[in-house]
Amino acid sequence: MTKAAFLTDATICIGCKACEVACKEWNNVPADGFEWSGFSYDNTKALGASTWRHVMFLEQPQTAGPQITATTDPFRWVFLSDVCKHCANSGCLEACPTGAIVRTDVESVHVQADICNGCGYCVVSCPFGVIDKNPDDGRAFKCTFCYDRQKVGLMPACATACPTQSIQFGPYDELQERAKSRVAELHQRGYSDAKLYDPKETSVGGIHAFFVILGEPENYNLPPAPEVPTVYLRSAWTSALISAVILFAIVCAAFALT
Amino acid sequence: MNALPEPGERISEERLQEIKRMAGEASLAAGVAKTAAHPQIQGRDSYYGLPGLKPPVWTWEVPLYFFVGGISGVSGCMAFVAHFFHSDPALVRALLWMGFVGSALCPVLLIADLGRPARFLYMLRVFKWRSPMSMGVWILVAYSLCITPALLAHELMLRGFTWPLLAWVQWSAEGACVVTGLLLAAYTGVLLGATANPLWSAHRRVLPAHFLTSGLGGASAILELMGFLVPVTQVLGFVGAGVEMALGVIFETRRREVDVPLHHGISGIAFRVAGVLDAPAPLFVRLLWGSMPQGRYAAAILFLAGSLLSRYAWIWAGRFSAKQPDAEFRRQRTGAARP
Numbered sequence: 001m002t003k004a005a006f007l008t009d010a011t012i013c014i015g016c017k018a019c020e021v022a023c024k025e026w027n028n029v030p031a032d033g034f035e036w037s038g039f040s041y042d043n044t045k046a047l048g049a050s051t052w053r054h055v056m057f058l059e060q061p062q063t064a065g066p067q068i069t070a071t072t073d074p075f076r077w078v079f080l081s082d083v084c085k086h087c088a089n090s091g092c093l094e095a096c097p098t099g100a101i102v103r104t105d106v107e108s109v110h111v112q113a114d115i116c117n118g119c120g121y122c123v124v125s126c127p128f129g130v131i132d133k134n135p136d137d138g139r140a141f142k143c144t145f146c147y148d149r150q151k152v153g154l155m156p157a158c159a160t161a162c163p164t165q166s167i168q169f170g171p172y173d174e175l176q177e178r179a180k181s182r183v184a185e186l187h188q189r190g191y192s193d194a195k196l197y198d199p200k201e202t203s204v205g206g207i208h209a210f211f212v213i214l215g216e217p218e219n220y221n222l223p224p225a226p227e228v229p230t231v232y233l234r235s236a237w238t239s240a241l242i243s244a245v246i247l248f249a250i251v252c253a254a255f256a257l258t
Numbered sequence: 259m260n261a262l263p264e265p266g267e268r269i270s271e272e273r274l275q276e277i278k279r280m281a282g283e284a285s286l287a288a289g290v291a292k293t294a295a296h297p298q299i300q301g302r303d304s305y306y307g308l309p310g311l312k313p314p315v316w317t318w319e320v321p322l323y324f325f326v327g328g329i330s331g332v333s334g335c336m337a338f339v340a341h342f343f344h345s346d347p348a349l350v351r352a353l354l355w356m357g358f359v360g361s362a363l364c365p366v367l368l369i370a371d372l373g374r375p376a377r378f379l380y381m382l383r384v385f386k387w388r389s390p391m392s393m394g395v396w397i398l399v400a401y402s403l404c405i406t407p408a409l410l411a412h413e414l415m416l417r418g419f420t421w422p423l424l425a426w427v428q429w430s431a432e433g434a435c436v437v438t439g440l441l442l443a444a445y446t447g448v449l450l451g452a453t454a455n456p457l458w459s460a461h462r463r464v465l466p467a468h469f470l471t472s473g474l475g476g477a478s479a480i481l482e483l484m485g486f487l488v489p490v491t492q493v494l495g496f497v498g499a500g501v502e503m504a505l506g507v508i509f510e511t512r513r514r515e516v517d518v519p520l521h522h523g524i525s526g527i528a529f530r531v532a533g534v535l536d537a538p539a540p541l542f543v544r545l546l547w548g549s550m551p552q553g554r555y556a557a558a559i560l561f562l563a564g565s566l567l568s569r570y571a572w573i574w575a576g577r578f579s580a581k582q583p584d585a586e587f588r589r590q591r592t593g594a595a596r597p
Contacts, residue, residue, distance in 0.1 A: 036280055037306075038280075039306040039308070042306075045308055046308055046309065048312075056305060058305070091454055094386075094388050095389050095390075095391060095453075096386075096389065096391075096392075097381050097384070097386065097389050097391040097392035097394075097395055098377075098380040098381055098383055098384065099380075099383050099384035099386075100380070115377075115380055115383075116373075116374070116377075117372050117373065117374045117375075117377035117378060117380045117381070118372050118373015118374045118377075119371075119372055119373075119381070119391060120314065120315040120371075120373070121391040121449075121453075123312045123314065123315050124311075124312070124314050124453040124454060124455050124458075124576070124580075125453050125454055126311075126312065126454055127311075127454040128310075128311075129309060129310050129311035129312045129454075129580070130312075131312070132312050132315070133315040133373055134373075135315075137373070138373025138374045139373050139374060140373075203597075217587075218303055218304055218305075218583075218584070218587045219304075219305060220305055221304055221305035221308060221310040221583055223310065223586065223587060223590055224587055224590050224591050225590035225591065225593070225595060225596075226454075226590070227454075227590075227595055227596065227597065229452045229453050229454050229459065230388050230452065231596075231597040232451055232452040232453075232459050232462045232597055233388060233390070233448070233452045234597070235451075235462055235463055235597060236390075236447065236448040236451035236452050236462040236463065236465070236466065237448055239447070239451075239462070239463040239464070239465075239466045239467060240441075240444035240445060240447060240448050240466035240470075241444075243444060243466050243467035243470050243471075244440040244441070244443075244444050244466075244470060247332070247335075247440065247470050247471070247474055248335065248339075248436065248440060250474075250494075250497055251332075251335060251336055251339045251474070251494070252339055252343075254490050254493045254494050254497070255336075255339050255340055255342075255343040255345055255490055256343050257493075258488070258489040258490040258493055
């Protein structure tokens with residue numbers, strides 16, 4: 001199969017949350033409970049073990065560029081459906097000690113629920129804060145990229161349900177091109193802060209679910225320069241080995257001299 | 259708090275105002291800056307200040323495992339060295355037992371923390387160099403396979419078995435304990451350091467040394483509590499507390515934004531209490547009353563308490579750190595998160 005991708009476009013999203021619902025329905029994921037967050041219309045707040053699509057509601061005091069919602073004072077309302085990034089160099093996959101997390105033939109990152117034993121190491125290894133352990137179930141969960149649907153030629157549930165094509169699913173190369181031309185088009189139309197979020201220049205090495213956003217990645221809790229934690233291995237292990245040798249020398253000296 | 263209208267409740271304008279007010283309070287509580295025109299407007303540096311990373315989900319067993327594993331691993335290493343330098347045979351025996359008991363406790367603690375404990379053996383499906391969790395499991399297995407025959411051979415010889423192979427088994431198993439035991443005590447620092455957690459990864463170079471030192475001081479303290487009030491435990495007690503003192507000064511004086519969880523909140527209090535208990539307190543007690551058994555027992559207990567609390571403080575501080583998205587994003591912008 002070919003490399004698949006999501007392109008999620010904040011400039012088209014209408015914040016209907018159909019993707020959240022479709023994801024829960026198809027994947028049989030538990031509800032998030034009824035809570036008012038106070039953060040615009042976002043009562044989901046973050047991705048998690050039972051939230052694999054999360055629609056953000058940003059209320060920005062934008063003074064430059066066209067307004068999405070024109071009011072008497074500068075203001076725009078931006079929505080974006082967040083999802084697992086399916087990193088090229090994936091922190092959760094590298095960290096998983098059971099081999100439960102694997103790379104599929106469409107290059108997505110998949111958690112095999114029949115293998116995961118709930119050690120929780122992927123949770124602290126994801127630089128995007130996506131995967132989490134379900135405390136009731138004990139295992140870790142995240143977006144499956146609807147791998148089961150892809151296998152039979154269907155689009156992921158969220159992309160299928162999206163009424164505005166804000167969530168697009170398709171071949172990676174094609175969507176990369178589409179994302180770039182979309183950003184160019186937005187710039188032309190005066191959205192000078194439109195950009196493609198796809199951290200290719202960091203150790204994450206690009207993602208398979210990239211985003212067209214307005215404003216800075218930080219506004220969406222998207223890390224501006226995420227690193228896959230394996231880049232820290234060399235310095236940490238070097239320190240461990242040096243410290244161990246020094247400790248051994250100290251113990252030898254202590255026993256030899258006393 | 260469920261603010262939704264109860265089934266059958268008439269949704270009045272009053273009720274809607276009430277819901278609006280509750281929503282406003284919830285965002286106020288989260289410390290979100292507001293403007294007069296748009297009471298819900300978000301801050302610039304993160305998405306409403308909501309956590310950008312997931313906090314560690316580990317239960318109380320994991321920090322305890324770090325503590326037990328550190329002491330156990332260093333004990334195995336010390337057993338070989340004590341044996342090699344012809345120390346008191348009772349001391350060698352005590353160290354082998356400490357190593358063995360610790361190595362037996364470790365898997366119990368690790369399995370208890372799993373979300374699906376029945377699947378613990380799945381850890382042994384794969385061997386992944388690049389996963390410190392996988393390496394740690396294999397290190398623990400290897401250490402158990404070294405300390406157990408070492409102790410067994412030692413006990414058999416004590417009971418009069420004179421089979422010549424026994425001495426060879428004890429020596430080679432103890433020798434292997436030096437490598438595997440020190441790895442067991444040190445890798446937990448790598449386990450925390452090589453994660454996406456800002457605080458832990460910022461301390462990846464110092465954590466292995468910190469945890470090894472705790473293991474050394476802890477093993478020596480337990481020996482003292484078992485009655486080995488010999489010069490070597492006094493020296494190692496000074497070394498452990500002295501190195502922790504130096505590390506404590508580093509932790510206290512470095513004031514980067516990423517270090518905030520070590521100085522503020524519950525984790526900051528726990529971290530500082532632990533820092534006093536495992537460094538200046540035992541050093542002081544040892545200097546003043548180190549010649550008396552009571553002084554040495556007190557110093558040993560202080561160090562053990564500080565060392566244990568410090569493991570918990572690191573986990574709590576990691577939770578705090580995961581909830582500071584703006585600090586982490588600024589760190590990434592400045593390039594400080596790069597390896």
